[in-house]
Amino acid sequence: MKMRQLAGGCALAALAFSGLSAMADPADDNLLLNGETEIVTHTDAAPEYIDGLSEQYSGWHFREADTRVMQADDFDNPGMLAVEAAIDVWNTEDGSEGKACASCHEAPESMAGVRTQMPKYNEAKGTLYSLEMYINDCRTERMGAEAWGWNDASMVNMTALISSVSRGMPMNVAIDGPAAPFWEQGKEMYYTRYGQLELACSNCHEDNYGNYIRADHLSQGQTNGFPAYRLKNAGLVSIHNRFKGCIRDTRAETYKEGSPEFIALELYVASRGNGLSVEGPSVRN
Amino acid sequence: MKRHIALGLVLSAFAVSAATGETAPAAVSYAEGAVAESLSGTAGDPAEGAKVMSNRGLGNCVACHVVSAMPDVAFQGNVGPALDGVADRWEEPQLRGILADAKMTFDGTIMPSFYKNEGYIRPGDGYTGKAAEGELTTLLTAQQIEDVVAYLMTLKE
Numbered sequence: 151m152k153m154r155q156l157a158g159g160c161a162l163a164a165l166a167f168s169g170l171s172a173m174a175d176p177a178d179d180n181l182l183l184n185g186e187t188e189i190v191t192h193t194d195a196a197p198e199y200i201d202g203l204s205e206q207y208s209g210w211h212f213r214e215a216d217t218r219v220m221q222a223d224d225f226d227n228p229g230m231l232a233v234e235a236a237i238d239v240w241n242t243e244d245g246s247e248g249k250a251c252a253s254c255h256e257a258p259e260s261m262a263g264v265r266t267q268m269p270k271y272n273e274a275k276g277t278l279y280s281l282e283m284y285i286n287d288c289r290t291e292r293m294g295a296e297a298w299g300w301n302d303a304s305m306v307n308m309t310a311l312i313s314s315v316s317r318g319m320p321m322n323v324a325i326d327g328p329a330a331p332f333w334e335q336g337k338e339m340y341y342t343r344y345g346q347l348e349l350a351c352s353n354c355h356e357d358n359y360g361n362y363i364r365a366d367h368l369s370q371g372q373t374n375g376f377p378a379y380r381l382k383n384a385g386l387v388s389i390h391n392r393f394k395g396c397i398r399d400t401r402a403e404t405y406k407e408g409s410p411e412f413i414a415l416e417l418y419v420a421s422r423g424n425g426l427s428v429e430g431p432s433v434r435n
Numbered sequence: 436m437k438r439h440i441a442l443g444l445v446l447s448a449f450a451v452s453a454a455t456g457e458t459a460p461a462a463v464s465y466a467e468g469a470v471a472e473s474l475s476g477t478a479g480d481p482a483e484g485a486k487v488m489s490n491r492g493l494g495n496c497v498a499c500h501v502v503s504a505m506p507d508v509a510f511q512g513n514v515g516p517a518l519d520g521v522a523d524r525w526e527e528p529q530l531r532g533i534l535a536d537a538k539m540t541f542d543g544t545i546m547p548s549f550y551k552n553e554g555y556i557r558p559g560d561g562y563t564g565k566a567a568e569g570e571l572t573t574l575l576t577a578q579q580i581e582d583v584v585a586y587l588m589t590l591k592e
Contacts, residue, residue, distance in 0.1 A: 342556060343556060344556050344557050345555060345556070345557060345558060345559055346547070346555050346558050346559065346567075346571065346574065347547045347574075348547060348548065348555065348556075349545070349547075353545040354514075354545075357545065358514050358545070361512070361513050361514045362510070362512045362513050362514070363498050363499060363512045363514055364491075364495075364497070364498045364510045364511075364512050365509075365510035366512075368514075394564065397564070398559065398562055398563070398564035399562065400559075401558065401559045401561060401562060402555075402556070402557045402558060402559045402564075403557040403558065403559045403560075403564065403565060403566040403567070404559070404564040
């Protein structure tokens, strides 16, 4: 910051399009969940297929100290109320087949590791699947129940429950094989400058993480903490809901939750966080 | 860059309205990123420019730039360089050009183009998330650009 103020016009011109991540100031802190589970919120190296990041930071590092503390204890994390609500649903029969989630999957802990691989190429369906789509397939095809909407509380709560049992496990989405074309599509979107403000994901979350846009401390836009309990919404927010808000804020026409575009983008962004621990439900601004 | 200059010269004859003296966005002539002529034909008002710069619904320049001369404006961002002393570093036509379309000066910059109304990918209807309908308006008017230029020219150290 100081250096830029002293610099002349030529130096400013160079800085205007160089990465500013050297000035990033994510909080120097460690997350130990419930005093026992170590959460990897920072790594010294991004995956080799990610060109624009030299290290990875969870969004946790960019939030204020009280918000970071709130996430460290399940009794303080408001997102865990949603997890408790989802446990009830997990054990409750629904639909024409008289089944609950528990009828096939037993305890929610049997889902440990699932969140780390989402989104994932679904061989049977021949396309890329988000966690929400697997949940709805279970409901409509096995339970004979109605599909949930992407933003329904029941859906977001269930994704929180399934994420919660993977907390501490490293994100590990596959980007090769049949997932490769989806990953390429998502990557292209990540660097596309949308809307009348002409902002790509990369402009803020790769080139400027650590900097501020007004009061907004820019993170790397990692998805390992989703669904995230957003204090400003006083509720859980899905990955696609957040994508939608970001694109809207570029003065662009957004895509819809569950659209092929957002599923592809979800895969690419998730791959930028491969190696970070699952945190969902996290606590964010 | 040469292409833009040539295009600007050809179009400017048609696009400058005699009544208002205002230059249409597509007719702005950039020379090495700078714009010599006033966009509105009316001198800028620095007091109005200060409002445009600090108002979230207008330019909101402080979202990304520190302006120490505006100590009452909270949460000034740091994505772009501080604007303190900016009039010592840039001439008026350069500042006008950077405001109108910063990408003409800094290739690939994150800074939005405030006097442009076409060439966007999936432009929206304001911040509704819906598709824009009809002709887009520029982010700032020609006079608002001139007002901001006038304010920036007061920032000397």
